[in-house]
Amino acid sequence: MQKQAELYRGKAKTVFSTENPDLLILEFRNDTSAGDGARIEQFDRKGMVNNKFNYFIMQKLQQAGIPTQMERLLSDTEALVKKLDMVPVECVVRNRAAGSLVKRLGVEEGIPLNPPLFDLFLKDDAHHDPMINESYCETFGWVSQQHLARMRELTLQANTVLSQLFDDAGLILVDFKLEFGLFRGEVVLGDEFSPDGARLWDKSTMAKMDKDRFRQSLGGVVEAYEEVAHRLGVPLD
Numbered sequence: 001m002q003k004q005a006e007l008y009r010g011k012a013k014t015v016f017s018t019e020n021p022d023l024l025i026l027e028f029r030n031d032t033s034a035g036d037g038a039r040i041e042q043f044d045r046k047g048m049v050n051n052k053f054n055y056f057i058m059q060k061l062q063q064a065g066i067p068t069q070m071e072r073l074l075s076d077t078e079a080l081v082k083k084l085d086m087v088p089v090e091c092v093v094r095n096r097a098a099g100s101l102v103k104r105l106g107v108e109e110g111i112p113l114n115p116p117l118f119d120l121f122l123k124d125d126a127h128h129d130p131m132i133n134e135s136y137c138e139t140f141g142w143v144s145q146q147h148l149a150r151m152r153e154l155t156l157q158a159n160t161v162l163s164q165l166f167d168d169a170g171l172i173l174v175d176f177k178l179e180f181g182l183f184r185g186e187v188v189l190g191d192e193f194s195p196d197g198a199r200l201w202d203k204s205t206m207a208k209m210d211k212d213r214f215r216q217s218l219g220g221v222v223e224a225y226e227e228v229a230h231r232l233g234v235p236l237d
Protein backbone atom coordinates (compact mmCIF):
# COMPACT_ATOMS: atom_id res chain seq x y z
CA MET A 1 0.00 0.00 0.00
CA GLN A 2 1.51 3.33 -1.12
CA LYS A 3 1.12 6.76 0.45
CA GLN A 4 -0.74 9.22 -1.76
CA ALA A 5 -1.75 12.75 -0.69
CA GLU A 6 -0.87 14.16 2.73
CA LEU A 7 -4.30 14.76 4.27
CA TYR A 8 -3.37 16.09 7.68
CA ARG A 9 -0.23 16.84 9.65
CA GLY A 10 -0.76 16.69 13.41
CA LYS A 11 1.76 17.40 16.17
CA ALA A 12 3.26 13.89 16.15
CA LYS A 13 1.65 12.05 13.21
CA THR A 14 0.96 12.64 9.54
CA VAL A 15 -2.05 11.10 7.80
CA PHE A 16 -1.91 10.04 4.13
CA SER A 17 -4.55 8.80 1.74
CA THR A 18 -4.04 5.51 -0.15
CA GLU A 19 -5.44 4.07 -3.38
CA ASN A 20 -8.23 2.53 -1.26
CA PRO A 21 -10.71 5.25 -0.17
CA ASP A 22 -11.48 3.30 3.04
CA LEU A 23 -7.84 3.11 4.18
CA LEU A 24 -5.28 5.63 5.42
CA ILE A 25 -1.63 5.49 6.39
CA LEU A 26 -0.59 6.93 9.77
CA GLU A 27 3.04 7.99 9.92
CA PHE A 28 4.48 8.39 13.42
CA ARG A 29 7.14 11.12 13.45
CA ASN A 30 9.86 11.76 16.03
CA ASP A 31 8.26 15.10 16.96
CA THR A 32 7.15 15.54 20.56
CA SER A 33 5.11 18.55 21.58
CA ALA A 34 3.91 20.11 24.80
CA GLY A 35 1.78 23.12 25.65
CA ASP A 36 -0.43 22.92 22.52
CA GLY A 37 2.63 22.81 20.28
CA ALA A 38 4.43 25.68 22.04
CA ARG A 39 7.43 23.38 22.61
CA ILE A 40 8.43 20.82 19.99
CA GLU A 41 11.49 18.54 20.00
CA GLN A 42 12.55 15.53 17.98
CA PHE A 43 13.65 12.32 19.67
CA ASP A 44 15.40 9.59 17.71
CA ARG A 45 13.38 6.35 17.56
CA LYS A 46 10.23 7.88 19.08
CA GLY A 47 8.16 7.50 15.90
CA MET A 48 9.14 3.85 15.62
CA VAL A 49 8.51 3.11 19.31
CA ASN A 50 5.08 4.77 19.31
CA ASN A 51 4.02 3.11 16.05
CA LYS A 52 4.86 -0.38 17.34
CA PHE A 53 3.54 0.38 20.83
CA ASN A 54 0.26 1.61 19.37
CA TYR A 55 -0.07 -1.45 17.11
CA PHE A 56 0.50 -3.76 20.10
CA ILE A 57 -2.10 -2.01 22.26
CA MET A 58 -4.68 -1.77 19.47
CA GLN A 59 -4.36 -5.53 18.91
CA LYS A 60 -4.95 -6.17 22.62
CA LEU A 61 -8.03 -3.92 22.59
CA GLN A 62 -9.35 -5.52 19.40
CA GLN A 63 -8.92 -8.97 21.00
CA ALA A 64 -10.95 -7.72 23.97
CA GLY A 65 -13.84 -6.81 21.64
CA ILE A 66 -13.15 -3.09 21.21
CA PRO A 67 -13.42 -2.15 17.52
CA THR A 68 -10.28 -0.30 16.37
CA GLN A 69 -9.20 1.26 13.09
CA MET A 70 -5.95 -0.77 13.03
CA GLU A 71 -5.32 -2.95 9.97
CA ARG A 72 -1.57 -3.70 10.06
CA LEU A 73 1.94 -2.33 10.45
CA LEU A 74 3.47 -1.19 7.16
CA SER A 75 6.95 -0.18 8.31
CA ASP A 76 8.81 0.91 11.45
CA THR A 77 6.95 4.23 11.48
CA GLU A 78 3.79 3.56 9.44
CA ALA A 79 0.51 1.74 10.04
CA LEU A 80 -2.42 1.05 7.73
CA VAL A 81 -5.75 2.00 9.31
CA LYS A 82 -9.43 2.33 8.42
CA LYS A 83 -10.49 5.82 7.47
CA LEU A 84 -12.85 7.07 10.16
CA ASP A 85 -15.05 10.11 10.30
CA MET A 86 -13.38 11.45 13.46
CA VAL A 87 -15.41 12.80 16.39
CA PRO A 88 -13.73 16.05 17.56
CA VAL A 89 -13.99 15.03 21.23
CA GLU A 90 -11.29 13.44 23.41
CA CYS A 91 -12.25 10.85 26.04
CA VAL A 92 -10.05 10.79 29.15
CA VAL A 93 -10.15 8.27 31.98
CA ARG A 94 -8.33 8.95 35.25
CA ASN A 95 -7.48 6.22 37.75
CA ARG A 96 -5.29 8.55 39.81
CA ALA A 97 -5.08 12.32 40.13
CA ALA A 98 -2.49 13.98 37.89
CA GLY A 99 -2.08 16.71 35.29
CA SER A 100 -4.97 19.06 34.64
CA LEU A 101 -7.12 17.47 37.36
CA VAL A 102 -4.55 18.38 40.02
CA LYS A 103 -4.37 21.94 38.65
CA ARG A 104 -8.15 22.33 38.45
CA LEU A 105 -9.13 20.85 41.83
CA GLY A 106 -5.94 21.21 43.88
CA VAL A 107 -6.09 17.56 44.91
CA GLU A 108 -2.88 15.71 45.71
CA GLU A 109 -1.10 14.08 42.77
CA GLY A 110 -1.38 10.28 42.86
CA ILE A 111 -4.52 9.87 44.96
CA PRO A 112 -6.60 6.94 43.66
CA LEU A 113 -9.88 7.85 41.97
CA ASN A 114 -12.52 5.23 42.59
CA PRO A 115 -14.57 4.89 40.50
CA PRO A 116 -12.30 6.30 37.78
CA LEU A 117 -13.19 9.75 36.42
CA PHE A 118 -14.35 10.16 32.82
CA ASP A 119 -13.70 13.58 31.21
CA LEU A 120 -14.43 15.02 27.78
CA PHE A 121 -12.36 17.66 25.98
CA LEU A 122 -13.03 19.38 22.68
CA LYS A 123 -10.26 18.96 20.10
CA ASP A 124 -9.55 22.62 19.49
CA ASP A 125 -5.92 23.77 19.73
CA ALA A 126 -6.87 27.44 19.32
CA HIS A 127 -8.90 27.21 22.54
CA HIS A 128 -6.50 24.80 24.31
CA ASP A 129 -8.81 21.76 24.11
CA PRO A 130 -11.43 23.04 26.59
CA MET A 131 -13.19 20.67 28.95
CA ILE A 132 -16.79 19.98 27.88
CA ASN A 133 -19.61 17.61 28.82
CA GLU A 134 -22.45 15.65 27.23
CA SER A 135 -24.74 18.63 27.09
CA TYR A 136 -22.19 20.62 25.02
CA CYS A 137 -21.89 17.70 22.58
CA GLU A 138 -25.65 17.65 22.08
CA THR A 139 -26.12 21.40 21.76
CA PHE A 140 -23.22 21.96 19.37
CA GLY A 141 -23.82 18.70 17.49
CA TRP A 142 -20.25 17.36 17.86
CA VAL A 143 -21.49 13.81 18.42
CA SER A 144 -24.88 12.20 19.07
CA GLN A 145 -25.81 11.13 22.59
CA GLN A 146 -26.00 7.52 21.41
CA HIS A 147 -22.49 7.57 19.94
CA LEU A 148 -21.14 9.42 22.96
CA ALA A 149 -22.57 6.76 25.28
CA ARG A 150 -20.79 4.11 23.19
CA MET A 151 -17.51 6.09 23.33
CA ARG A 152 -17.77 6.22 27.11
CA GLU A 153 -18.54 2.50 27.34
CA LEU A 154 -15.59 1.57 25.09
CA THR A 155 -13.21 3.93 26.94
CA LEU A 156 -14.10 2.40 30.30
CA GLN A 157 -13.76 -1.10 28.83
CA ALA A 158 -10.31 -0.15 27.47
CA ASN A 159 -9.41 1.09 30.95
CA THR A 160 -10.24 -2.30 32.47
CA VAL A 161 -8.19 -4.18 29.85
CA LEU A 162 -5.21 -1.82 29.88
CA SER A 163 -5.04 -1.29 33.66
CA GLN A 164 -4.55 -5.04 34.04
CA LEU A 165 -2.06 -5.22 31.16
CA PHE A 166 0.11 -2.44 32.63
CA ASP A 167 -0.26 -3.75 36.18
CA ASP A 168 1.13 -7.11 35.00
CA ALA A 169 4.10 -5.17 33.58
CA GLY A 170 4.78 -3.39 36.89
CA LEU A 171 3.17 -0.12 35.80
CA ILE A 172 0.25 2.01 36.96
CA LEU A 173 -2.07 3.32 34.25
CA VAL A 174 -2.70 6.73 35.82
CA ASP A 175 -4.79 8.23 33.00
CA PHE A 176 -5.11 8.22 29.21
CA LYS A 177 -6.88 9.81 26.29
CA LEU A 178 -8.72 8.09 23.44
CA GLU A 179 -10.26 9.41 20.24
CA PHE A 180 -13.03 7.76 18.27
CA GLY A 181 -14.57 8.01 14.84
CA LEU A 182 -17.36 6.48 12.83
CA PHE A 183 -16.90 3.74 10.23
CA ARG A 184 -20.10 2.74 8.40
CA GLY A 185 -22.14 4.07 11.31
CA GLU A 186 -20.19 2.21 14.00
CA VAL A 187 -18.10 3.86 16.75
CA VAL A 188 -14.49 2.73 16.25
CA LEU A 189 -11.34 3.57 18.22
CA GLY A 190 -8.96 5.73 16.20
CA ASP A 191 -5.84 7.86 16.64
CA GLU A 192 -3.30 6.18 18.94
CA PHE A 193 -2.53 4.82 22.37
CA SER A 194 1.07 5.48 23.37
CA PRO A 195 3.04 7.06 26.24
CA ASP A 196 2.39 10.39 24.46
CA GLY A 197 -1.28 10.23 25.47
CA ALA A 198 -1.21 8.27 28.71
CA ARG A 199 0.40 8.57 32.13
CA LEU A 200 2.32 5.47 33.22
CA TRP A 201 4.13 5.25 36.55
CA ASP A 202 6.47 2.55 37.75
CA LYS A 203 4.55 0.58 40.42
CA SER A 204 7.40 0.43 42.93
CA THR A 205 9.27 3.74 42.41
CA MET A 206 6.32 5.81 41.05
CA ALA A 207 8.76 7.11 38.37
CA LYS A 208 7.00 8.80 35.44
CA MET A 209 7.50 6.82 32.22
CA ASP A 210 5.40 8.85 29.76
CA LYS A 211 5.23 12.26 28.08
CA ASP A 212 5.36 14.00 31.48
CA ARG A 213 9.14 13.33 31.21
CA PHE A 214 9.12 15.78 28.30
CA ARG A 215 6.51 18.18 29.73
CA GLN A 216 8.46 18.42 33.01
CA SER A 217 11.94 18.30 31.38
CA LEU A 218 12.91 15.16 33.34
CA GLY A 219 15.01 13.75 30.45
CA GLY A 220 15.15 10.13 29.27
CA VAL A 221 11.94 10.42 27.27
CA VAL A 222 12.47 7.73 24.62
CA GLU A 223 14.38 5.55 27.09
CA ALA A 224 11.26 5.51 29.31
CA TYR A 225 8.98 4.71 26.34
CA GLU A 226 11.30 1.86 25.33
CA GLU A 227 11.36 0.52 28.87
CA VAL A 228 7.54 0.46 28.96
CA ALA A 229 7.47 -1.29 25.56
CA HIS A 230 10.06 -3.80 26.75
CA ARG A 231 8.10 -4.61 29.93
CA LEU A 232 4.91 -5.17 27.92
CA GLY A 233 6.70 -7.39 25.42
CA VAL A 234 6.25 -5.06 22.44
CA PRO A 235 8.71 -6.19 19.73
CA LEU A 236 10.75 -3.12 18.75
CA ASP A 237 13.70 -4.23 16.62
Ligand code: C5P
Nearest residue numbers: 098099100101175176177196197198199
Ligand atom coordinates in the same frame (compact mmCIF):
# COMPACT_ATOMS: atom_id res chain seq x y z
O1 C5P B 1 -3.76 17.15 30.69
P1 C5P B 1 -4.62 16.11 31.38
O2 C5P B 1 -4.19 15.80 32.76
O3 C5P B 1 -6.10 16.45 31.29
O4 C5P B 1 -4.42 14.79 30.51
C1 C5P B 1 -5.05 13.56 30.85
C2 C5P B 1 -4.48 12.46 29.97
O5 C5P B 1 -4.85 12.67 28.61
C3 C5P B 1 -2.94 12.41 29.97
O6 C5P B 1 -2.54 11.06 29.90
C4 C5P B 1 -2.55 13.15 28.70
O7 C5P B 1 -1.33 12.67 28.16
C5 C5P B 1 -3.72 12.84 27.78
N1 C5P B 1 -4.01 13.93 26.85
C6 C5P B 1 -3.67 13.80 25.51
N2 C5P B 1 -3.94 14.82 24.63
C7 C5P B 1 -4.54 15.94 25.03
C8 C5P B 1 -4.89 16.09 26.39
C9 C5P B 1 -4.61 15.06 27.28
O8 C5P B 1 -3.14 12.77 25.10
N3 C5P B 1 -4.81 16.89 24.15
